[in-house]
Amino acid sequence: MSDAPGIMISAPSSGTGKTTVMLGLLRALADDGMRVQPFKSGPDYIDPAFHLAAAGRASFNLDTWAMGDGLLNAIAAQAKGAEICVAEGSMGLYDGVATRGQSGFGTSAETALRMGWPVVLVVDVSGQAQSAAAAALGFRMYNPDVPFAGVILNRVASPRHERLTALGMEKAGLTVLGALPRRGDLTLPERHLGLIQAVEHPDLEAAITGYATFLREHVDIDAIKSAARGKGAGQGGRLPPPPAQRIALAQDAAFSFTYPHLVEGWRAAGAEVLPFSPLADEAPDPGADLVWLPGGYPELHAGRLAAANTFRTGLRHHAETRPVHGECGGYMALGAALIDKEGQRHAMAGLLGLVTSYEKRKFHLGYRQAVLHAPLPGHAPGARLRGHEYHYSTILEQPDAPLAAVGDADGNPVPETGSYRGHVSGTFFHLITAEEEA
Template sequence: MIDFKHTPPGLLVSAPSSGTGKTTVMLGLLRALSEDGLAVQPYKSGPDYIDPAFHRAACGRSSFNLDTWAMGPKLLGEVAAKSQGADICIAEGSMGLYDGVATAGQSGFGSSAEAAMRMGWPVVLVVDVSGQAQSAAAAALGFRMYNPDVPFAGVILNRVASPRHERLASLGMEKAGLTVLGVLPRRGDLTLPERHLGLIQAVEHPDLEAAIVGYAEFLRAHVDLDAIRAAAASKPQGPPSAAAAPHLPKPPAQRIALAQDAAFSFAYPHVVEGWRAAGAEIMPFSPLGDEAPDERADLVWLPGGYPELHAGRIASAERFRAGLLKHAQTRPVHGECGGYMALGAALIDKEGKSHRMAGLLGLVTSYEKRKLHLGYRRVSLTAGMPGFDAGARLFGHEFHYSTILEQPDAPLAEVTDADGNPVVETGSRRGKTTGTFFHLITAEEASA
């Protein structure tokens, strides 16, 4: 049973756009508040497969996505209930504060602002003031006033060049009536490494612990942590005060062999948590380590990741391939995005070299000529996949740069974007193997 009366207070760290430093601020806050003895529950607003692992490394608690486009009130409530036992919630926004789906006359549907309103978490706006001074206040005030219903805590000024720059920018914020919660001097060494889908994965960072310690020290020196804690609030709008039954995704099998390594790690935390909470046994294995899935598994699930960066190693992982093929003879296999690519016949890397994949599907994908595929997906299954029967309606998200060259197998689903436009990446099926380019978020019934 979920009781929102006991949801701890929280804040949402957002920004006018991507690239302003909000992830650095987020990780620094998580670690600094944890060092101060608080149990901090992290969240990520919107679809993201990478940031939650960084959050967990910073504060020691699993981070979950809050997605107001894909998740209905009951599932949002279930995810919010993961904060029980915490002293404070800190959520990281996606893109800009108001960026979201524009549908049915509603702009910003699924945005970080909507998540802040739904949870009653005041926004801490990270403002990059480089190249401007008082003008930054005009922009920040616009974000504050664009929707007066969005709770607002104040701003953190980032990339401040000098004491004079700080004074001018702070005076502008004062004139606009905006509380300055911190001033971060410009430092080029506080960026996280990135690649084509955003940040590198937490498991790939050469010295993540040292980086997070540095972020925490930086914020402790330049941000008013007491003011941050005092600004936290929680007045949820929408989710019910209680739910009679769990609404996290149900497990598609009892024993699930889940690929987990640098090539396959993009699984939504709330999905895996739902499986565990319902009693499923998760059996992690590493294709890059040439590990076969556990022979006792009822299902093999390959999540997304970066197979295009490790195609040679995947192609040469004979124990993994043999174990996967043996499993698929009698039991289901499913792949999402990168996992889907690995189940195909071949993957062409950025140099144009073709690598043999598992061959359970006829799919051939290419990363040689990058093309962005990004957005929410509405799905109607035309055939069953693990955990769902034909006809099930699902919500998901797609984010990759690979292109399908061949897809000879039967389609798995009818897929559209958030606006209802058809999407050609329909997924495919052959025998007991299925795959999709979309990452499953939830089923339609969980959003009712």
Template sequence: MTDEMTGGGAPKGVMISAPASGTGKTTVTLGLLRALADDGLTVQPFKSGPDYIDPAFHRAAAGRASFNLDSWAMGPALFGAVAAQAAGADICVGEGSMGLYDGVATKGMTGFGSSAETARAMGWPVVLVVDAGGQAQSAAATALGFANYAPDLPFAGVILNRVASPRHERLIRRGMEHVGLNVLGVLPRRGDLALPERHLGLIQAVEHPDLDAAIKGYAGFLREHVDVAAIRAAAAAGAAPAPGALPRPPAQRIALAQDAAFSFTYPHVLQGWRDAGAEILPFSPLADEAPAPDADLVWLPGGYPELHGGTLAAAATYRAGLRKHAETKPVHGECGGYMALGQALIDKAGVRHEMAGLLGLVTSYEKRKFHLGYRRAVLSAPMPGFAPGAALRGHEFHYSTILEEPDAPLAQIADADGNPTPETGSARGHVTGSFFHLIAEEAA
């Protein structure tokens, strides 16, 4: 075991964050994960907040499953259980969401959902990725404000990104020296480092044409321009959060849709199911595979069914198997999975594709509307693993518009500040669904 371990056994770590989205922290994180792994370390990635795309990229870079730490949606016991997934690692690398201090207005289970709260809870110093484009010494004022905003938050230093020239670098470094901030690296401006994106952000890791080569490129670029040894030396840890239990499985044998149309399930949820002995039975609707006939539950996670409407509509074996299962046993869909359980899906070109028809839901991507934010759901009907009245925490992130939602509501759903949302989910017979991505159940 390396010297990255603390005396109490908790791996040291750093939080890669930024003043805002779009500064390059994901490529920095991926490059750092791979560089540390190439150095022979067992690296545990984490994502702060409710992102279900980045963890798959983290896993590809580090060779180890990445988990979300969420101070709004997770109570102390679950937060600790997720943090405990770092057992056996030498060092942790967390990637923040949005800006370092960005969260919601109303406190959740343990906080407001900011990356700063995650870093503070874990004792990880912050490495701030600053986009230096369009400024010079003024970048130091921005970084100093972030370093001093929360005096109790450990701050390792800054990585300057998109630096235009050696002169630009000298000016920025002069400002950082003036305010006493440590410059851990300087990344020259390059247009080929951006990861491909689509309407929900990054494309899925499984869709990248050559992800491993891209990550190798990020790692090489990082080694050339960033002091990886200094970041490793700056890693630290506080007292490990007391672990509780990961989410329990809603059934023993769970048929889980897994392909390019259905891929968004929070890693800690699946890990909890497996740890409790549940059997995960993957199947691919896009390959026209039916769920296992002896499964106790069929679960369709989120993803991009709107990109595959014609394929799903033509998948007769999948649809027949799904309908057969729903005659006697539960089926649940989250977000994209919810759309696929409905009557029809209208794609961005206005083409209507018939879906499974297990719910009356009709959704349209032609009429786009952005839905983003934390959600609190109090169940009006039973959902696999939960009884009516259960309070659940989760997240909603999609562009689809509901045209018809004729079934009984699944839940009363509100945003992080308690304001009701019109998307209530649906329940019909053994079938349930919602745009809400489950993160945690509230403790009784």
């Protein structure tokens, strides 16, 4: 359990600069000698690795749609020993899904309200001045129960622009915690799924150091510290248990998206996690009970994976007698072939008949709820799972039996059912939790 106070960095919408503020604040607080616990509200796979780089402490997702109270308590308890919690919101403050999930709709506002963390709203004020206060006040009053610390003005064009905008905020009764001048270099590299992965950033340390310096120059860090509040982690709940005792977990630039609370739960329960790199042509540990291939970007490394004979031989040998599971990119790598954006076909592991194409791009995004037809490691047939899907690949062939009945957040069926063959299974959704683990 942790009673560390916290804050929620959120915004009216995506693309307002909250990730820059988040990373700069994490590093500035850490540089001040504070033990900082980062969190991410919602199902984002990429941001937690950036948080870890900035704070030096693993970041965890808090998701009120997918997670029940018990799991939320267990994840909040990972802040044990921290002096302050800093959470980054997803999308806009009140953006969620159409139907209520285990604890809510999945909004950052719900996370802030449940944890008692006041919201710091990062407002892009480009193209407006006093009018920005009207929008910010709307966010403050939309749900008056959500704790609110104040605003950070972003992309300020000039000292005059700052004065006029701050005047509007003062009139609206909103505390201005900082004003960030417009700077084109304060953006993180992006590609088709949003930000690049932290491990791929050409100079992440220099970038985060720059963000921290920028924030110190233009934001009242002490005021943000003073605004932090919190309810602490509630009693009860546990992290998801491990699906096996010895788990070979693929970890490299092609396979990197596993929810941190899952791996932490595996380790906390005494499981041994055995990392290996398919891109380095490493086979999974021959003594592993389970091989788990996370999501990632195999489509960017398809040629290297097709040539990774040691990896594929080891994987096939394991699958003869023991389970193998892949999520999203890992699922694609278990299939027969992957077609890259140039239309070139690359042979994959061939443990499933799945053929996917990144040439025929189609955006798949959203929460998923699944009822298993067959076992998935750690879960029996009939188990109800919650997850999230986010990719551009298209299924061309899926000849194997469907793994689950899969629906979106509203329960509408989706065609990406996953599949299984023998000891091998795969899903396009990333597992967050089983409903009974909530």
